[in-house]
Amino acid sequence: MRIYRVFLAVLLQLLCIAGATPLIAAPTHIAPRLAVESPVAPGGTVTVALEMRPEKGWHGYWKNPGDAGFGTRLEWALPPGFSASEPAYPVPRTLLIAGPMNHVYEEDHALLVTLKAPATALPGSRLPLRLRAEWLACTDQICVPERAELAADVVVGAPGSIAPADPRFDAWRTRLPAPLGSAAAFALAPGTIRLAIPLPRTMPLASPHLFVAEPDVVDYAAPQDFRRRGDLLLISLKRKTPAAAAPARLSGVLSLDAAGNGVEVLAHPGPVPQGGEPLSVPGTGATNLAWLLLAALAGGLLLNVMPCVFPILSLKALSLARAGESAADAGAEGLAYTAGVVLACAGLGALLLALRAGGAEVGWAFQLQEPGVVPALLLVAVAITANLAGLYEFAVPGFAREGSKEGAFATGLLAAFVATPCTGPFMAAAMGAALLLPAAEAMALFVALGLGLALPFLAIALIPPLRSALPRPGRWMGRLRRLLAVPMGLTALALAWLALRLGGALFAGIAVALAAALALVLGAAGWRQRNGRSARALVCAGLVAVGLAAIASLPAAVRAPGAEAAGVLPSEPFSEQALTQARASGRPVFAYFTADWCLTCKVNESVAIEREPTRAAFARHGVVVLRGDWTRRDPAIARFLSAHGAAGVPLYLWYPPGGEAQVLPQLLGPELLPHLADSLSARNRPAMR
Numbered sequence: 001m002r003i004y005r006v007f008l009a010v011l012l013q014l015l016c017i018a019g020a021t022p023l024i025a026a027p028t029h030i031a032p033r034l035a036v037e038s039p040v041a042p043g044g045t046v047t048v049a050l051e052m053r054p055e056k057g058w059h060g061y062w063k064n065p066g067d068a069g070f071g072t073r074l075e076w077a078l079p080p081g082f083s084a085s086e087p088a089y090p091v092p093r094t095l096l097i098a099g100p101m102n103h104v105y106e107e108d109h110a111l112l113v114t115l116k117a118p119a120t121a122l123p124g125s126r127l128p129l130r131l132r133a134e135w136l137a138c139t140d141q142i143c144v145p146e147r148a149e150l151a152a153d154v155v156v157g158a159p160g161s162i163a164p165a166d167p168r169f170d171a172w173r174t175r176l177p178a179p180l181g182s183a184a185a186f187a188l189a190p191g192t193i194r195l196a197i198p199l200p201r202t203m204p205l206a207s208p209h210l211f212v213a214e215p216d217v218v219d220y221a222a223p224q225d226f227r228r229r230g231d232l233l234l235i236s237l238k239r240k241t242p243a244a245a246a247p248a249r250l251s252g253v254l255s256l257d258a259a260g261n262g263v264e265v266l267a268h269p270g271p272v273p274q275g276g277e278p279l280s281v282p283g284t285g286a287t288n289l290a291w292l293l294l295a296a297l298a299g300g301l302l303l304n305v306m307p308c309v310f311p312i313l314s315l316k317a318l319s320l321a322r323a324g325e326s327a328a329d330a331g332a333e334g335l336a337y338t339a340g341v342v343l344a345c346a347g348l349g350a351l352l353l354a355l356r357a358g359g360a361e362v363g364w365a366f367q368l369q370e371p372g373v374v375p376a377l378l379l380v381a382v383a384i385t386a387n388l389a390g391l392y393e394f395a396v397p398g399f400a401r402e403g404s405k406e407g408a409f410a411t412g413l414l415a416a417f418v419a420t421p422c423t424g425p426f427m428a429a430a431m432g433a434a435l436l437l438p439a440a441e442a443m444a445l446f447v448a449l450g451l452g453l454a455l456p457f458l459a460i461a462l463i464p465p466l467r468s469a470l471p472r473p474g475r476w477m478g479r480l481r482r483l484l485a486v487p488m489g490l491t492a493l494a495l496a497w498l499a500l501r502l503g504g505a506l507f508a509g510i511a512v513a514l515a516a517a518l519a520l521v522l523g524a525a526g527w528r529q530r531n532g533r534s535a536r537a538l539v540c541a542g543l544v545a546v547g548l549a550a551i552a553s554l555p556a557a558v559r560a561p562g563a564e565a566a567g568v569l570p571s572e573p574f575s576e577q578a579l580t581q582a583r584a585s586g587r588p589v590f591a592y593f594t595a596d597w598c599l600t601c602k603v604n605e606s607v608a609i610e611r612e613p614t615r616a617a618f619a620r621h622g623v624v625v626l627r628g629d630w631t632r633r634d635p636a637i638a639r640f641l642s643a644h645g646a647a648g649v650p651l652y653l654w655y656p657p658g659g660e661a662q663v664l665p666q667l668l669g670p671e672l673l674p675h676l677a678d679s680l681s682a683r684n685r686p687a688m689r
Helices: 002-018 169-174 285-303 309-322 326-355 374-389 405-419 425-434 437-461 464-468 475-483 487-532 536-557 577-586 599-610 612-620 635-643 674-685
Strands: 023-024 030-038 045-054 060-066 073-077 093-096 101-105 110-117 126-137 143-155 186-190 190-200 209-212 223-227 232-238 250-255 262-271 589-592 624-629 651-655
Touching: 023 073, 030 126, 030 143, 045 126, 060 209, 093 126, 101 169, 110 169, 110 405, 143 674, 186 425, 190 250, 190 262, 209 232, 285 536, 326 437, 326 464, 374 487, 374 536, 405 437, 437 464, 464 612, 487 536, 577 624, 577 651, 589 599, 599 651, 599 674, 612 674, 624 635
Parallel strands: 186 262, 589 624
Antiparallel strands: 023 143, 030 045, 045 110, 060 101, 073 126, 093 101, 126 143, 186 190, 190 232, 209 250, 223 232, 250 262, 589 651
16 A cells, blocks of 8 residues: 555656646746646645746846846736745846846746645546746846746646655756845945844855845945854845834845855844954955956956047057057057046046046036037137148147157047047946946056057057057058048037037037137148248237137027927836836836937937837836936936936846846847837736636
8 A cells, every 4th residue: 555655656746747748838048847846735835936047148036036127926817725825036146237236046946836736636536736927137238028828737646745856946946045034134334234144154165245125225337345253143134225114024045155055134133342353355345446446457458449439549549650660669659648547537537536436427528518618619629620731831739740749649639539439338337337336446447448548459459469560651641631521520520519519509609609610710720830930920920819719609598409300209208207208107117328429329320219119018018218418417317327327328237027227238130129019919918716
């Protein structure tokens, strides 16, 4: 009889496994599978697993996804009398992308759910389980909402029967956080939440991180401070909103190491001791800073190939050509150029941090939000264009003077100043982190950014084989110089358009008139130079006259920019109140943040946003579009960007109905937005019965 019972239990378990099949098997980047551990006795419990298997490079989310994403949503259709518990999640990992911190799973994992059978369940019966699951699958660049409808059978076994262990479930349980067994306490301090967690001092902590389950309580991306005091682990977390009401409790998971070990934490308000010995954690703060420094360096390096920086490359090209004449001059010029770039990036970074410390809501590229800066850049661009075109020869600040260290330094200053509106994947992460780090570490990131921007020029200047590969100076330099006047002239036109957007038609008209006057002065200076006469007095007098005219006329001409012309995609101006109302309506929301001086923003708008397929898809699903224009300084938008870990624009957020924000990549493909809208159709189906 005992052998018979064992045989029957094994047979029933095989039936459970064989019954786990998907109802809908649409292609997904995270493949789901439903599994039942064993037969269930009447009135007993059984564990069901939703196994998730991400493709390489894709990840899913913990129940609190962090700054973006959403966790897996389960909707059960159970046999009569059955009930399901909340899913138990394994210990997640952190993932920092472009500033925001996410809580993710990049490897195969399983959510475990306990089903309880009614006492009236009939032994030997095979009952159907149905599950509708929805989740978000993401890479570093794109997120795709996915879903599946899964089915499995649960077999009711005889009371007292023992089923053999399923090794898969044993492995999945080892990934779950262990119960702490002792109550923790938390207390509020200015801007922080401090926790005291009972943890034996002998327990090793290789790389701890506290994942808080309650949303919008802590700043997920901010550094976490760990200290030991006897058998207490003291943790300080930065609050997301310092003035928010205190939570009734804090729950979550304390990850102990990179191997996925962790403990469950449940904390209630209570006393938290001060002091404690700082925890020395290999591979945390110092390593994170090292990675951020590398990201800033890579971001600066990539600025050399960004379209918005290309006009400045014309100035570098002439200097690189001159560098082949003398090794000593090339090295000195390369170091001078690097000093100019690094000094400009560090200066802009220091000013940004100082303004934010003083309460100003500003972000990266803040200088282009000031109407007075754009006409100055327009005049500089016109002067450089005229010089490159051969209209005049003017060696101050040295853009055309042979072997000029001063000119290289000035070129570096200008290159960094004009390059700051551009952002890329690496730079966005580093600059977003710089707004959260202490001042010394933030300044290190700004310096690394400048070094990355200057690195190609510096390498060619200091490495003879690279320098010898350059063509020798000759007539081609003159032709190249005039050819490169074209992109600089286009930059001047873009700055004139930006002046129109920033200050209105009168402001832009005066700025263009001043630029034309400067061009006439420089043209007259070139005529005198070609006739062997000095042009210094004429140029100085012209510069003074243009400067005085600008000071006298431009400030009074500034007007608020006119209303944005209606685009293909209807939108409403962004405000946090408008966002709250739109989300409360139950409709999906697409919020995007742009600026007229942001070339990446304009490319995305033409490629992905202002398109008829996007408008049609959004109209089908009632998507609310909110447009945040950061061309002029807007403290509300600056605060919102900072809250999402962004130092500047672009920023694209997608809010599914009832869901949290999903941060979209900075470079949008033409099909991403229509796909996000059309993927909502599955959510509008009636719930299964």
